[in-house]
Amino acid sequence: MGVNRIIDGNGTTSGRKGAAGRAVMFQGTGSNVGKSLLTAGIARALTRRGLTVRPFKPQNMSNNAMVTADGGEIGRAQALQARACGVPPTVDMNPVLLKPQSEVGAQIVVQGKVTGSAKAREFQEIKRGLMPAVLESFERLKAAADIVVVEGAGSAAETNLRANDIANMGFARAADVPVVLVGDIDRGGVIASLVGTKTVLERQDVAMIEGFIVNKMRGDPSLFADGMTTIAEKTSWAAIGLLPYFDAARLLPAEDAFELAERTPVRKDGAKLKIAVPLLPRIANFDDFDPLAAEPDVDLVFVAPGEPLPAPLDLVILPGSKATIADLADFRANGWDIDLAGHHRRGGRVLGVCGGYQMLGKTISDPDGIEGPPASVPGLGLLDIETVLTGDKRLTETSGTSAANGAPFAGYEMHIGETVGPDTERPVLTFADGRQDGATADDGLVSGTYLHGLFGHDAQRAAFIETLGGKPSGRNHDAAIEATLDALADHIEAHLDLEKILKIAR
Template identity: 65%
Template structure:
């Protein structure tokens, strides 16, 4: 018999929907329920490879982990990966289906609803309860006509909605009550209750606020959730989380690592294990700032649009900073798109990222990259040049060749070489993501940069944070009431 389901929508973006679903997934799994997360449509360049050979949003992979189930492409059947200010690559059930400008995508959405409902039915068949996450704001009535991410999906799947508001940004009473009055009455009728998230201070001071929201909406109050500071230790869903982490207090360790933050940065959870290290001072550097001159390592992260981000890197003057860093004898590591940027040229003969053509790279590795329409999506493991084992995943479009590939950064267990190194050994690149989440690799890099072996067990710590998040929600949410409203 298909499991029950309930959807969590927000009054806006970044109100904590992903975190609430992850915490509830772990809490319900701890209660012995079979839980599946589901997000009909996601927009993010932070993606994960699934066991069935596709890709989904990183947030849904984290939620699957919280539920103690393997990630599936059907947990996030439509993934939009921004390639420009107005366009995105469209991934359907884990596979690239094409690209579209934002205006054109609005007309495509209804054609994707069948795939979304198919995936939802598959997840429902595998679970006691499916926790569905909306996208953006439930009150985007200008996009309601073809919606498949919020009320459009809730109505099509006939599942109830819990609405989440963020008190930390202010105006939470107006945003929740306003949603009730802005959305169509049939949509408002789908909402069974509300959650106020990220409260700081004495909860007794907001009791009247909770009562006011309930009285003006007719919705049940599922709880007032205090701010969970450890959320910063979990992977961010999109670049909004990057800016928040940049503002958060970090470690003032002796090893200094700088990361240029470019417009289409992807798979930026590669940075999280380094940020968690007490001996690392991780600097996320935005355009308009200079890369610090005393860092040990410049790390070029992945990119959804390598050529556009390379142009942004040059426009920001980061290319000059990187060259100066190399002259001082510093280390440079490029991951995936960052690896491609380090080469002599990047060719896009098929127009994968935009107009067909070729651009010069930074020229610090003697390699050339040719972008290709086929996407590599695979879990990998192997051994790096220093004999240290690692496990991670590949997610890229392109092939890189050249003399420096004769000094591969890694040798994979399937026999393939991955990456390249300069003759000095101080400049290197690799396609594999997840390198620093592997404690062995992270330790090797810390020692290479003058530090000591890591004592952090990163993956275990992520699970521990999810456990503490579940306890947090058990204490502050009416989880029994939420389950009772699922259908």
């Protein structure tokens, strides 16, 4: 056996052969209270202290996913948390991932692999059988770490979903992991939400909670000093801290489209390039476009349903989708197909990524009902290709060069489907293994690719911007993410009692 370090009360470490790591879980009073970024920041802060830290989320629901080094997929937030710990993401960090395909149903991914789909009510019965896989993954992480920082899902107070729960208190009790409850003061009612959570939980669940954090404070923190005291008095939980709003969070990948819709767009009136991305209902892997949005010469806007695609534009990007045929129907219902056709007639460029690539073709067929009811529908017809959703899901990291500019790239494939047609004879990318990917229309204005993460490569992004007529900044995207994670860790060190968190962990 190796030597694992044990955390003492002062946050330092000491060697003890064969010891398993500690763990602490951060649950929320609701969705989007900031658990994901909080967990990432705490993971980075503890890692900088010399501890071996691993992130863990028993169950996640998100279409923003990342390919792992061990050939599976996990939620994007856990990939960011792994980065905060300085380690590659693995499937054990998010053993159950739900990828919504409709308002009431989702694809189920267990330890990185798709196992099927289920409607919400059906999943309530299925999830009781998933706890062994959840605990297995958790124990593997814990055995290799000084401390595991665990993130809950949604609200700890969803008592209607408590039976068979694997995401919050069900996991905490099964794994004997103490809980810190997180409330969001920015949305209001944080005293009631924290105190009320204690009121509605079972006594045994309440016993798992040992501290609380109030997140996203704007303005003078002293104005909420009495509020912190009130919560502590009414709950008997330790006050871990009042965390001011961290504005730089917008520079880090969002976990799901709910967060994306809430972000205030940063408009750049002086930017030369105007790019629009329609916000599809089941949009997937939209962090593909974060590196572009961060460029000073690029004004990138996500267009909400009901809003027209703005004009004039240099580029329209059709993003990935978890349910391509259903999202194509919504695309047409919003009138975006008419806007896109007009944009193309005016000489505007169009790029499709993964599901968006499939939408640009002549037809999309799903004969086996992989993403919804079996169907075959006409595409937007801007590329001479046809797609059949069939075969195994391709999950792999890859690299190579682009055909248009010869610039290098690195990214990942995460898709089901085979795409063929004359326009594939003008590929977009050549992979290092010799495979080619994507298609380009004969007018050169429309193209598509299955690759995610294309713009995260600095050289590729610079060449792409130059092709559009813009000026690349020379920005190092990876360095910017690392700097933001360090700034988040500094922010947490300044406002939260990490020593108290380490004492709570067991």
